[in-house]
Structures are given as C-alpha cells and as structure tokens.
Amino acid sequence: MAIRGSLREASLPDVLQLLAMGKKTGCLSVSHRQQFGTIHFEHGRIAHAAIVNRRDRLGDILVKHGLVSPAALEAAIAEQTTHPQKRIGDLLVSAGYIRREQLHEYLKHQIEEAVYFLFTWSQGTFTFEADVRPDAQDVTVSISPESLLLEGARRVDEWSLIEKKIPSLDIVFSLDRDHLAESDVEVTPEQETIIPLIDGRRDVTAIVEESGLDEFEVGKALFGLATAGFLRRLGRSRGPDTVATESRVAEHRNLGVAFYRTGMFEEAQREFKRVADLRGGDVHAEFHLGLIALRQGNLEDAIRTFRGCATRPGGLSAAHVNLACALERAGRIDEARVALVDAAAVRPRDPAVRLAQAVLTLRGGDSEAAAAHLEACATLWATDQRPAVWYHYAGLVAALRGDLDRAVMLLEDGVAAHPRAAVLHNNLAVVLERRGRYDEAALSADRATTEDPSLAPAHKNAGDLHYRAGRYEDALECYLRAVRSDGNLGGDVWLKLGNIRYRRRERDEAVRCWERSLTLAPDNPMARNNLEMAKRLA
Numbered sequence: 001m002a003i004r005g006s007l008r009e010a011s012l013p014d015v016l017q018l019l020a021m022g023k024k025t026g027c028l029s030v031s032h033r034q035q036f037g038t039i040h041f042e043h044g045r046i047a048h049a050a051i052v053n054r055r056d057r058l059g060d061i062l063v064k065h066g067l068v069s070p071a072a073l074e075a076a077i078a079e080q081t082t083h084p085q086k087r088i089g090d091l092l093v094s095a096g097y098i099r100r101e102q103l104h105e106y107l108k109h110q111i112e113e114a115v116y117f118l119f120t121w122s123q124g125t126f127t128f129e130a131d132v133r134p135d136a137q138d139v140t141v142s143i144s145p146e147s148l149l150l151e152g153a154r155r156v157d158e159w160s161l162i163e164k165k166i167p168s169l170d171i172v173f174s175l176d177r178d179h180l181a182e183s184d185v186e187v188t189p190e191q192e193t194i195i196p197l198i199d200g201r202r203d204v205t206a207i208v209e210e211s212g213l214d215e216f217e218v219g220k221a222l223f224g225l226a227t228a229g230f231l232r233r234l235g236r237s238r239g240p241d242t243v244a245t246e247s248r249v250a251e252h253r254n255l256g257v258a259f260y261r262t263g264m265f266e267e268a269q270r271e272f273k274r275v276a277d278l279r280g281g282d283v284h285a286e287f288h289l290g291l292i293a294l295r296q297g298n299l300e301d302a303i304r305t306f307r308g309c310a311t312r313p314g315g316l317s318a319a320h321v322n323l324a325c326a327l328e329r330a331g332r333i334d335e336a337r338v339a340l341v342d343a344a345a346v347r348p349r350d351p352a353v354r355l356a357q358a359v360l361t362l363r364g365g366d367s368e369a370a371a372a373h374l375e376a377c378a379t380l381w382a383t384d385q386r387p388a389v390w391y392h393y394a395g396l397v398a399a400l401r402g403d404l405d406r407a408v409m410l411l412e413d414g415v416a417a418h419p420r421a422a423v424l425h426n427n428l429a430v431v432l433e434r435r436g437r438y439d440e441a442a443l444s445a446d447r448a449t450t451e452d453p454s455l456a457p458a459h460k461n462a463g464d465l466h467y468r469a470g471r472y473e474d475a476l477e478c479y480l481r482a483v484r485s486d487g488n489l490g491g492d493v494w495l496k497l498g499n500i501r502y503r504r505r506e507r508d509e510a511v512r513c514w515e516r517s518l519t520l521a522p523d524n525p526m527a528r529n530n531l532e533m534a535k536r537l538a
Contacts, residue, residue, distance in 0.1 A: 003127070003128040004125065004126070004127045004128075005125065006124075006126075007030070007121060007122060007123055007124045007125065007126060008122070008123060010126075011122070012030065012118055012119055012126070013119060013149050013152060013153065013156075015028065015126060015128075016145040016148075016149070017145065017149070019041050019044060019128065019145070020041075020044045020045070020144070020145040020146065021044070023043045024041050024043075024044055024130065025041055025042050025043055025044075025130065025133075026040070026041055026128055026129050026130040026131050026132050027040050027041075027128070027129050027132035027133075027262055028041065028126060028127070029126065029127045029128075029129070029258075029259075029262040029264060030118055030121060030124060030125070031124050031125055031126075031259075031264075031267065032123055032124030035051065035052075035121070036051070036052040036258050036259065037049070037050065037051040037052065037117075037118045037121075038258070038262065039114075039118065040132070040133060040134045040140070042133075042140070042142065044145075045142045045143060045145070046111065046115065046141070046142075046143040046144075046145055046148070047133075047134060047140040047141060047142065047143075048111060048139075048140050048141070049112075049115045049118070050111075050114055051114050051117065051118070052254050052258045058088055058089055058107065058110050059073040059076065059088050059092075060073075060212030060213075061106055061110060061212075062092070062098065062106055063212065064212055064213075065106070067097075067106070068092055068097045068098055069097075072092065072095070072097045073088075075095070076088050076091040076092050076095065076097070089103045089106075089107065089139075090103075103139075104139065104141075107139045107141070108141045111141055111143070112143065112148060113214050113216075115152065116148070116151065116152055116155050116216065117214065117215055117216065119152040119153075119156050120155060120156055120159040120215075127262065127263075127264055129262055129263055130453070130454070131451070131452055131453065131454065132262065155216055158216075158220065159216065159219065161223065162219040162220060162222075162223045165223050165226040165227065166204060166222055166226070168204075168236070169203065169204040169205045169208070169215065170203045170204070170205060170236045170237045171203060171204055171233060171235075171236055171237075172200065172201065172202065172203045172234045172235055172236065173198055173200075173204075173226075173231045173232065173234065174198065174199075174231070174232045174234055175195065175198040175199075175225070175230060175231060175232075176229075176230050176231075176232065179229070179230055180195075183228075185228065188221060188224065190217050190218070190220065190221040191221040191224060191225060193211050193212075193213060193221075194207050194211050194213070194218060194221050194222070195225075197211060198222075198225075198231070200234055203237035204218060204219070206237075248278060249275055249278050249279055249282075252271045252272070252274040252278070253271070253272070253275050253284070253285065255267075255268075255271045256268045256269075256271030256272040256275065256285070256288060259271060260288060260292065265292045265295055265296055268288070268292055269289060269292050272285045272286075272288045272289050273285075283309050286305055286308060286309050287305075287306070287309050287318065287319055289305055290302050290306045290309065290319070290322060290326075291322065293305060294322060294325065294326055294329075299326050299329055299330045300330075302322070302326040303323065303326045303327060303330065306319045306320075306323035306326060307323055310323055310342065318352065320339050320340065320343030320346060320353070321340070321343050321352055321353060321356045323336075323339045324336040324337075324339035324343070324356055324360065325356070327339060328360060328363070333360075333364070336360055337360065340356055340357050340360065343356070344357070349380055350380070351378075351380035351381050351390075352377075353377075354373050354376050354377030354380065355373070355374070355377045355390060355393070357373045358370045358371075358373035358374045358377065358393060358397075359393060361373060362393065362396070362397060367400045367401055368401075370393070371397045371398075374390065374393060374397060377390065378390065378394070384417065386417065387418075388414060388418040388421040388423070388424055391410055391411060391413065391414025391417070391421075391424055392414070392421075392423055392424060392427060394410045394414075395407045395410040395411040395414065395424075395427055395431065396427070398410055399430075399431055399434075404434055404435055405435075407431045408428070408431050408432065411424055411427050411428040411431060412428065414428075415428060415444075415447075420451050422448045422449075422451035422452030422455045422458060423448070423452075423455070425445070425447040425451060425458070426444070426445065426448035426457055426458040426461060428444045429441045429444035429445035429448060429462075429465075430461055432444060433461070433465065438465060438468070438469070441461075441465055442462065442466075445461045445462035445465060446462060448461075449462060449481075453481075454485050456482045456483070456485035456486035457482070459478045459479070459481040459482035459485065460478070460479065460482040460489060460492075460493050462478045463475045463476075463477075463478030463479040463482060463493070463496070464496075466478060467500075472500050472503060475496070475500060476497070476500045479493050479496060479497045479500070480497075483497070488520060490520060490521065491517040491518070491520040491521025491524045491527060492517075492521070492524075494513045494514070494516040494517035494520065494527070495513070495514065495517040495524060495526055495527045495530075497513040498510040498511070498513030498514040498517060498527070498530060499530070502530070502534065510534060511531060511534050511535075514530050514531040514534070515531065518531065
C-alpha cells in the first residue's frame with residue numbers, strides 16, 4: 001500500500017528518517033510544481049536518487065573535478081547520439097577516459113546532490129511505494145540517510161535565505177557589469193563561472209544547465225551578487241502565454257512517464273493531457289493516457305484511446321497489443337483477436353505481438369497453440385532479452401502440458417535472467433513442489449515473498465509447504481500474510497486456516513475461516529464437513 005503525504009505536514013528529512021528506521025525498500029516520489037524526484041531505498045539505505053527533467057550533470061561534475069577534459073565529454077556526448085541506450089559515464093569508461101571506480105564515486109556524489117536539492121522543497125507531495133526498485137541500468141549505491149541529514153539541514157537553512165532573493169528558477173536577471181567592475185570585489189569561483197551567463201535572457205534554470213553547477217551552487221552565487229546590488233530582476237521566462245516549445249513538451253512528457261512508473265496515475269494523466277494540449281494529436285501522449293485508463297480499470301476509455309492510436313497512419317503495434325488486452329478484459333474476445341491480427345500486420349516480427357497472441361490463446365484453453373506462439377516469439381528475442389512475462393507463460397504452458405521438467409528448466413532460466421521477478425520464483429516453487437523437491441520449493445517461495453511481500457500466492461505457497469511438513473505455526477503466519485494481501489485468494493487457504501485454528505482450539509475462528517472458504521468455493525466438501533462437525537460438537 002502506498003504512503004502519501006504533504007511536505008507542509010512532514011518534511012522530507014523526517015520522511016527519510018522514518019523510512020531508514022523502518023528499513024524500508026521501495027521508491028519515495030516527491031513532486032513540487034513542475035518538478036519531480038525519486039529516492040529509492042534498499043533496506044532503509046538510499047540506493048539511488050534522481051530528478052526528472054534535470055540535466056544529467058555527471059559529465060559536468062567530472063570536467064569540474066578535472067577527471068575528464070571538455071573535449072572528451074563532447075566526444076562522449078556525440079557518441080551517445082548514435083548509441084542513445086548507453087549512458088555518458090559508461091561511454092567515458094569504455095573510451096578509457098575514466099576508471100569504473102572513479103565513475104561510481106562520482107555517481108554517488110550525483111545521487112547525494114539530488115537528495116540535497118530535494119531537501120530544499122518545503123512544499124509539494126510525497127508518495128512511497130514499497131518494493132519498487134531502480135531501473136536495471138541505474139547504478140545503485142548504499143548511503144545511510146542519516147549521513148546526509150546534517151549537510152541537508154545546512155543547505156535548507158541557506159536555501160531559505162536564497163529564496164528571498166530567488167523565489168523560483170524561472171527568474172531572469174541582468175547584471176550591472178560596470179558597477180561590478182568599479183567595486184573591485186573578489187568574486188567566488190562559482191560567481192566567476194556564472195557571470196558571463198547573466199545576460200538578461202537566460203533564467204536561473206538555463207544558468208544552471210550551462211554552467212555545470214548545481215542549483216544550490218548557482219543560487220548561492222546569485223544570492224551573493226544580488227545582496228551586493230549587482231543584479232536586477234527583469235521578470236520570469238515562462239508567462240501564461242508562452243509559446244509551446246519542444247522543451248516544454250518534453251518536460252511534461254518526462255514528468256508523465258515518471259508519475260506513471262511510480263503509480264501516480266492522476267498526476268501522470270494531468271501531464272500527458274498537457275502534452276496533448278500543447279501538441280494536438282501526439283500519439284505517444286494518447287497512448288499513455290490509454291495505459292492509465294487501462295490501469296485504472298476504465299476499459300471503455302482505454303479501448304477508445306488505443307483504437308485511436310492504432311488507426312493512425314503507421315499506428316503503434318503496442319497500441320494494437322494494448323487494445324487487445326483491454327478488449328479481452330472487457331470480454332470482447334473476438335475483437336481482441338482481430339486487434340492482434342492487425343498488430344501482426346503492422347509489425348510482423350514484433351515478439352510482443354506474438355506473446356500477446358500466446359496469452360490470448362492460452363486463456364481460450366488451447367495450450368498447444370499457445371506453445372507454438374511462445375516458441376515463435378522466443379526466436380525473435382535474443383536469449384538475454386526475453387522478458388520475465390515470457391518465462392512466466394512458457395513455464396505455465398509446459399506445466400499444463402505435463403512437462404514439469406521443462407517447466408522447471410524454463411523457470412530456473414527465468415529467475416537467473418530476472419532475479420527480482422517474484423512471480424517467477426513463486427511459479428518455480430509450485431512446480432518444484434509438484435516434482436517432490438520440497439526443500440528447493442520452500443527456498444523459491446521464500447525468495448518470492450522477499451522480492452514482493454505483497455504477492456499473496458507466494459505466501460500461500462510457502463504456507464502449503466509448511467502445512468505439508470506439519471509446521472502449522474509457520475503455515476499459519478504465511479496464510480495470514482496471504483489473506484491480508486488478498487482476502488479473496490481462494491477457498492483452499494481459508495480451509496487450511498480453519499484447520500489450523502481448530503487444532504489450536506480456536507473454534508470460533510475456525511468456523512469463521514470455514515464459512516469464508518465456502519463463500520469462495522461453495523462446492524468444497526471438506527470445508528462443509530468440517531463446519532458441520534464443529535457445529536455438532538458445539
């Protein structure tokens with residue numbers, strides 16, 4: 001369950017301390033005006049932090065500290081245009097400009113700077129989603145939040161003074177250069193860097209971007225100049241009638257994607273609607289609005305939106321696939337099949353299309369045809385690119401066809417490729433149990449609950465293994481965690497909960513569990529017999 005709050009009521013340092021004390025794992029998302037940041041935690045320690053739409057200053061930091069030359073950075077940026085999936089740091093390491101150990105140290109510095117900047121946000125909202133981890137390509141660190149609080153508090157105090165002169169980052173200043181020259185004052189290195197950039201056109205954000213300094217350093221330098229009377233405030237760069245630019249569209253799109261990925265669907269919807277308003281007919285914005293509608297269960301809105309995206313010239317195959325998903329969830333199976341045929345016509349070698357066909361065919365009860373689709377889409381992916389969902393369905397189909405050894409092999413390959421995919425660990429536990437490999441099954445079930453404590457079937461499967469071995473107290477704890485996550489998990493779990501309660505001489509609780517079992521599975525004879533027996537003996 002997400003934890004939400006206002007930064008007016010709970011400061012960010014207080015929130016960080018609570019997450020650290022609770023040894024939480026997950027993502028803390030913070031939004032303020034048009035800014036959005038994330039801090040990922042791993043067992044109470046900061047693993048990663050970033051601010052959306054903030055320029056990646058790693059290259060600037062490396063140049064500033066003399067680790068790489070400006071020419072080397074420009075060469076890496078130029079190479080990134082042809083290899084957009086690679087990060088600047090990795091390109092600099094590959095080219096021999098910097099060692100991997102040095103890169104990691106400065107990435108840690110970059111993460112700390114992001115946290116410090118987030119500390120200065122005194123307004124806005126925060127959301128914590130448990131068990132959300134950084135992207136696989138993000139370099140992670142392990143930083144104690146407490147180690148950042150002292151420096152963060154100092155910066156917050158200074159920033160509260162800076163804000164009196166610079167209340168927002170879209171303010172444009174002019175510099176009285178004659179007055180500055182006549183005064184013969186000694187400027188700081190940071191002021192020396194930004195003085196050529198104060199031209200009456202650039203706002204504070206632009207100065208930050210072009211100077212290579214962070215917001216705090218630029219703010220402090222400007223504050224000094226303003227206090228000494230060398231700056232004149234001209235106004236703001238972004239008025240209500242500002243013409244839409246590519247940067248504004250990108251800003252709203254990036255915020256929308258960030259909100260979507262952290263489950264903040266209303267905020268994401270707002271940003272993508274702004275993209276659509278600024279650039280009518282933006283198919284990517286409409287596609288994400290369809291995804292949000294699908295996640296929120298607004299199936300008719302999702303169907304209408306995806307259909308609009310799919311029917312555009314050169315329509316996205318992903319729109320066809322998600323249209324099929326929405327139609328299938330709405331019970332319109334024949335239309336879903338047609339949507340996937342259309343998707344295959346647009347992108348005949350798109351493995352996601354074949355995977356969707358496999359899923360739809362499997363739900364129709366044809367495991368043989370589903371297996372054929374899965375094999376076909378497997379050939380379209382490199383082995384190390386197969387997503388966790390492919391392994392999930394491939395293992396499921398193998399198990400349904402009675403080939404448990406192949407199911408084990410596929411799922412073991414899946415957890416090796418996707419070690420954090422809790423569903424794969426859970427599926428592997430089920431298949432290993434059916435093969436009689438109970439100790440290995442227990443380890444897989446435990447790993448599933450570790451990776452995703454909210455995954456109810458994993459807790460149930462762990463409980464079943466304990467129940468089978470006669471470890472009823474351990475089974476009870478697992479079953480209780482399962483039904484807390486999903487009270488409608490199934491009649492079987494409530495039947496066994498009732499049996500354990502009855503063994504513990506907790507008759508009333510046992511009766512309640514068996515009644516719940518019958519509500520979920522009215523034809524369960526064991527629950528009915530146990531309930532009648534308990535009533536007779538009352």
